[in-house]
Amino acid sequence: MTDSPLMAEVLAAARAADFASFTAADARAALERETLRPADLAALLSPAALSLLEDMARRARAATIKYFGNAVALFTPLYIANYCENECVYCGFNCRNKIRRGRLSPEEMAAEMENIASTGLKEILLLTGESRRQSGVDYIGAAVAMARRYFTVGVEIYPLDTAEYAYLHEQGADFVSVYQETYDPEIYAAVHRRGPKRAYAYRFQAQERALRGGMRGVAVGALLGLGDYRRDALAAGLHAFLLQKHYPHAEISFSVPRLRPYARDTLKEGRAVFGHPAGRGVGERELLQVMLAFRLFMPFAGITISTRERAGFRDHVLGLCATKISAGVTVGVGGRALAEKGDGQFEISDPRGVGAMRAAIRARGLQPVFRDHLYV
Amino acid sequence: MGGEQAGKTGAEDWLEIGGRRFRSRFILGSGKFSLEMTRAVLENAGAEMATLAVRRANVGGEENILDYMPPGITLLPNTSGARTAEEALRIARLAREIGCGDFVKIEVVRDTKYLLPDNYETARATEMAAREGFIALPYMYPDLSAARDMAQAGAAAIMPLGAPIGSNQGLLTREFIRILVEEIDLPIIVDAGIGRPSQACEAMEIGAAAVMANTAIATAGDAAVMACAFKSAIEAGRLAWLAGPGRVLERRAEAASPLTGFLR
Numbered sequence: 001m002t003d004s005p006l007m008a009e010v011l012a013a014a015r016a017a018d019f020a021s022f023t024a025a026d027a028r029a030a031l032e033r034e035t036l037r038p039a040d041l042a043a044l045l046s047p048a049a050l051s052l053l054e055d056m057a058r059r060a061r062a063a064t065i066k067y068f069g070n071a072v073a074l075f076t077p078l079y080i081a082n083y084c085e086n087e088c089v090y091c092g093f094n095c096r097n098k099i100r101r102g103r104l105s106p107e108e109m110a111a112e113m114e115n116i117a118s119t120g121l122k123e124i125l126l127l128t129g130e131s132r133r134q135s136g137v138d139y140i141g142a143a144v145a146m147a148r149r150y151f152t153v154g155v156e157i158y159p160l161d162t163a164e165y166a167y168l169h170e171q172g173a174d175f176v177s178v179y180q181e182t183y184d185p186e187i188y189a190a191v192h193r194r195g196p197k198r199a200y201a202y203r204f205q206a207q208e209r210a211l212r213g214g215m216r217g218v219a220v221g222a223l224l225g226l227g228d229y230r231r232d233a234l235a236a237g238l239h240a241f242l243l244q245k246h247y248p249h250a251e252i253s254f255s256v257p258r259l260r261p262y263a264r265d266t267l268k269e270g271r272a273v274f275g276h277p278a279g280r281g282v283g284e285r286e287l288l289q290v291m292l293a294f295r296l297f298m299p300f301a302g303i304t305i306s307t308r309e310r311a312g313f314r315d316h317v318l319g320l321c322a323t324k325i326s327a328g329v330t331v332g333v334g335g336r337a338l339a340e341k342g343d344g345q346f347e348i349s350d351p352r353g354v355g356a357m358r359a360a361i362r363a364r365g366l367q368p369v370f371r372d373h374l375y376v
Numbered sequence: 377m378g379g380e381q382a383g384k385t386g387a388e389d390w391l392e393i394g395g396r397r398f399r400s401r402f403i404l405g406s407g408k409f410s411l412e413m414t415r416a417v418l419e420n421a422g423a424e425m426a427t428l429a430v431r432r433a434n435v436g437g438e439e440n441i442l443d444y445m446p447p448g449i450t451l452l453p454n455t456s457g458a459r460t461a462e463e464a465l466r467i468a469r470l471a472r473e474i475g476c477g478d479f480v481k482i483e484v485v486r487d488t489k490y491l492l493p494d495n496y497e498t499a500r501a502t503e504m505a506a507r508e509g510f511i512a513l514p515y516m517y518p519d520l521s522a523a524r525d526m527a528q529a530g531a532a533a534i535m536p537l538g539a540p541i542g543s544n545q546g547l548l549t550r551e552f553i554r555i556l557v558e559e560i561d562l563p564i565i566v567d568a569g570i571g572r573p574s575q576a577c578e579a580m581e582i583g584a585a586a587v588m589a590n591t592a593i594a595t596a597g598d599a600a601v602m603a604c605a606f607k608s609a610i611e612a613g614r615l616a617w618l619a620g621p622g623r624v625l626e627r628r629a630e631a632a633s634p635l636t637g638f639l640r
Contacts, residue, residue, distance in 0.1 A: 066542050069408025069594050120438040249459050249486040300489055358438070367410045371434040374470065376463040 006242045007204045013038060014183055014235035022046035031055060036297045041237045044293035045230045050285065056292040060321045063299040070366045073302075073324040074357065075123035076116055077156070079333045080104045080143050082342040083134030086195030088181070090226060090259060092345045093129040095195065102333045102341030103128075103135055109143055115337035117150040119328055119354040122371040124151040125177065129345075130158035130197055137164050141171045148172030152373040154219075158196070159206035165213025174375055176210035177219035178203060179255065182227035183235030191226060207243055216373075217251030218243065219304065224290065225259035225282045233290045237297055244298070253302030253324070254294045258282050258309070284313055288321075295321040307331075307348040311360070314350055319366050327357035389618060391586055393563055394479065394511030394532040396450065400424045401580070402610045403452065403565065405590025406441060407432065409599055414444040417593060421603035427452040427481055427588065430471045442474070452513065454481040461500035468505050468512075480505055481535065481567075482514040491541050495522035499529055506530025515567055518552035523560050533562050535588065538579065539569025542591045546575035550582065557583035573602075573609030580613025581621060 019042065027049035030040035043049060044056065081103030084093040092099065104112065116124060124147050128135040140157055147153045154175030155168060165176065182188050185200055192198050207218040220240045222232035233256075240252050259282070291303055305314050305322040307329040314325060329351070333342030352360070361368045391398040404423040406414055418426060426445060430453045434440040445451060453471035458464035461484060468480040482505060484497040498514045499522055505512040511532045516522055518536035526534055536553050539545035546569060547553065556564050563585030570576050576587045587610050596602035 065408075065595050066544075066591065069591070070410060071408070122434060122437060244489055249488065251488050300491075362410075365410070368439050369432065370438045372429075372432055374431040374457055374467060376458065376466045 004201065004205050004208070006208065006239065006246065007201060009242060010183065010204075010235050010238045011185070013238050014231050017042045017231060017234055019046040019230050022048045024048045024051050027052050028055075031059060031296070038238055038241060041241075041293055041297040042234050044296060045233050045237075045290065047230075049293070050289060053285065053289060053292070056289070056296065057320060060292040060295040061319065063295055064319060064321055064323065067299050068323050070319060071323070071369045071372070072318050072361050072366045073123065073369045073372050074121060074327050074354065074361075075125055075152075075154075075324065076119075076121050076326055076328050076354075077125040077127055077331070078112055078116065078147075078336075079127045079331060079342070079345070080109060081128040081131070081135035081139075082333050082345070083131035084129035084195075085131045085133070086197040087193040088195075088197060089191045089193065090181075090223065092343065099343035100341070101129075101134075103139070104143075104334050104341065106142065106146070108334055108338055108341070109146055111337040112334050113147055113150055116328070120370055121327070121354060122151055123154070123373070125154045125156055125175075125326075126173075127156045128158070130195070132158065132196075137167065141168055144168055144171040144173045148375065152371070152375070154217075159203050160209065160213075162209040162213045165210045165215060167213075169214040172375060174216040174373065175218070175251075176207065176215050177221075177255065178206040178210075179219075179221040179223060179257070180204060180232075180236070180239070181223045183222060183232050183239075184227040187227040204239075207239075208247070211243070211247045211250050217253065219253045219255050219302075221255035221257060223257050223259055224287065229282045229286065229290070233293065237294055240294075240298060240301060244301075251302070252298065252300075253304060254291075254298075255304045255306065256287060256291055256294070257306050258287055284309075287313075288317065291317060291321045307350045308346060309349055311350045311352060315360050315364060318361060319364060325357065325361075328353045389614070391563060393513070396511075398424045398450070398586075400607075401586040401614055402576075402607055403427065403567075403586055403588040404593070404603070405588060406445075408590050408594035411439060411441060411444040413599055414441070415446050416600045417603045418446060418449060420600045420607065421593075422607045423449070423603075425450045425452050425479075427454050427590075428476075429454055429456040430467050430474075430476070431457045433471075433474055433476075435474050442476075450479060451476045452479045452481050454515070455483045455501070456485075458484050458501070459486050459497075460484065461497045461504055464497070464501035465504045465508070468501075468510055469508070472510075478509060479511045479513070482512050493517055493537070495519055498522070499525040502526045502531050503529035506532075513565065518549045518556055520552075520555055520559060523556050527560055527562055531562060533565050533585065534560055535565045535567040537568035538566050538575070539571075541568040543569050544571025544592055544595070545569050546571050547578055550578070553579070553584065554582045573605045576606055577609040577613035577616075580610055581616045583617050584613075586610075 026043045030043035153173045156177040304324040331344035332340035358368045404426045453476040455464040455467040502514045513533045514526045515535045539548040565586040566579040566584045567588040
C-alpha cells in the first residue's frame with residue numbers, strides 16, 4: 001500500500017501526530033511563524049489551538065487578502081449520474097440504498113448546462129456516482145466536451161488511470177477533485193464495505209495521476225467526521241503540501257465537507273459501524289479551525305466551501321479563508337432544467353441561487369468572480 | 377539610460393513603450409480589489425495603463441473587468457495562468473481577439489506557491505509574441521542575461537520583480553534592478569513586491585522607468601487614497617532621478633593619513 005512516497009510520508013506523519021501533546025504556546029508559536037511547516041499544521045489542528053481561534057482568524061484573513069485579494073470564485077456542481085458500485089456506509093449513493101438512479105442523456109445534459117449557463121456561471125463541476133459500467137469514461141468525456149463550450153470544467157468522479165485523465169483533459173477538463181474520505185486505512189476499510197473504492201492506495205494516488213495526465217489543478221479533502229477529523233485534516237494538509245512540492249505547477253485546493261445526514265438505511269449502518277452517529281465532534285468551531293489551519297499552512301491554496309454548511313457560516317468564511325463557493329446547487333441527477341432523474345447524495349443547507357449568492361458576496365465587500373481560468 | 381538625466385524637466389518627460397507615450401509612470405494592477413473601485417483607483421493614481429488577467433475577462437458575461445476599465449486607459453493584459461511559452465502566446469492572442477489591443481505582459485509561471493516567473497520560458501514567449509506584432513513586456517526575475525535575451529527577443533520593456541508578488545516586501549532585488557537599469561536600453565518597470573510608496577519612490581530614484589502595483593493598493597485601508605500616495609511617490613522618485621541624486625558618503629570619514637602621500 002505504500003508504493004507512493006507521498007502516501008508513505010502522509011500516513012506516517014498522520015499516524016505519529018499526538019494532538020493532545022500540543023500546548024497553547026505551541027499553537028501560538030506555529031501561528032507566528034512566517035512559513036508554516038507540517039508540524040505547525042498539527043499544532044494548529046490541536047485542541048489547544050481552539051483557544052486561539054480568533055487570532056488564527058485574523059492571520060488567515062490577512063493571508064487570504066494577500067494571496068486572493070477580495071476575489072471569490074463562483075461555480076456549481078452538476079450531477080450527471082448517480083449509479084454506484086460501492087457500498088460506503090456514509091453515502092446516499094451507496095449501491096444498497098433504494099434510491100432513484102439515473103443518468104442524463106446528451107439532450108438532458110445540454111438542457112441542464114444551458115440552464116446553468118443562463119445564470120451567468122462560467123465554472124462547472126461534473127459529478128457521477130462511482131460506476132464504470134453505468135457512467136464510463138467515454139460517457140464522462142462526452143459530458144466534459146459538451147460542458148467546455150460554456151464552462152471551465154472540473155470533474156469529481158471515481159479515480160482513473162493516467163491515460164484516462166489525459167483523455168478527459170483533452171476533452172476539456174482541467175481540474176480533478178478526489179476525496180480520500182478518511183485517511184485512516186482501517187476506518188477506510190470498515191466504511192467502504194464493498195466495491196472498487198476499497199482500493200485505498202489507488203484513490204490516494206489519483207491526484208498524482210491526474211496531474212501526470214495534464215490536469216491543471218487538483219483538490220484534496222477528507223469527509224470530516226468519518227474518522228478522527230484532526231488526523232484526517234492533518235493528512236489532507238500534508239497530502240496537498242506534498243502534491244505541491246512534487247508538482248509545483250499544480251493548482252491545489254482543499255474541500256472541507258462535514259458528514260451530513262444521508263439516506264436513513266445507511267444512517268443505521270453508520271451507527272452500527274461507529275457505535276455513535278458519525279460526524280460527532282466536528283462542530284462549526286472545529287470546522288473553522290480546520291479551514292483556518294489550511295489557509296495558514298498553504299496560504300496560496302484555494303478553499304471551497306460546501307452547501308452542506310448553512311448560509312451564515314458560508315458567508316462568514318468568505319474573505320476569511322474560503323475562496324470559492326457553489327451557488328444554485330442541486331445534488332440530485334439533473335433537476336434544474338428538467339425534473340430530477342435520480343435522488344441526491346446528501347442534504348444541502350444553503351439553497352441560494354446565483355443571484356442571491358452574488359449579492360451576499362458583494363454585501364461583504366468582496367468581488368464575485370465568474371471566470372478565472374482559460375483552457376490553454 | 378543614465379543620459380536621460382541630463383537636463384530633462386518634468387514637462388518633457390515621457391515614458392515611451394512600443395511607440396506610445398505615457399505621462400504617468402504608475403501602472404496599476406486590477407486583480408485584487410472590487411471592480412467598482414477600478415475607476416476611482418485609476419483616477420487617483422493618475423494611471424494611463426492598467427493590467428488585467430485575460431483569464432478573468434468574462435466578455436459578455438457577469439462581473440467582467442473590461443466593462444469597468446475607463447476609456448483612454450491602455451490595457452496591459454497579462455498571460456497569468458500560462459505555464460509555457462506556447463500557453464502564453466495563446467493567451468496573448470486571445471487578449472487581442474477580445475479587444476485588449478497589442479500590449480501584453482508576458483507572465484509564465486510554473487510554481488503556484490511563490491508565483492515566481494520562469495525566465496527561460498518567458499524569454500521564449502517574448503520572442504514568439506514580438507514576432508506576432510505584440511508589444512511584449514516580460515515579467516521576470518531580475519537576471520541580466522535573461523533581460524538581455526528578452527531585449528534581443530523584441531521586448532518593449534522589461535518588468536523585473538522587486539520581491540515575490542503580493543508580498544509587499546519592497547525592493548529586495550534592488551541591486552539587480554539597478555544593474556538592469558544600467559545595462560538594458562529599454563524601460564525597466566518594477567513589478568511585484570512593492571508594498572509602500574517609499575519603496576516605489578526608491579525604485580524610481582534608482583532609474584526605473586515606471587512602477588506597477590496592485591496588492592499594496594488593494595490591501596490598504598483606503599485603496600483610493602493609497603493610489604494617490606503612490607502617484608506622488610512615483611513622481612517624486614522620477615524627479616529625483618532626473619535631477620541626479622547628490623553624492624552620498626556611504627562610510628564614515630576615512631583615516632587622515634593619505635594613502636597616496638608617498639608620491640613626489
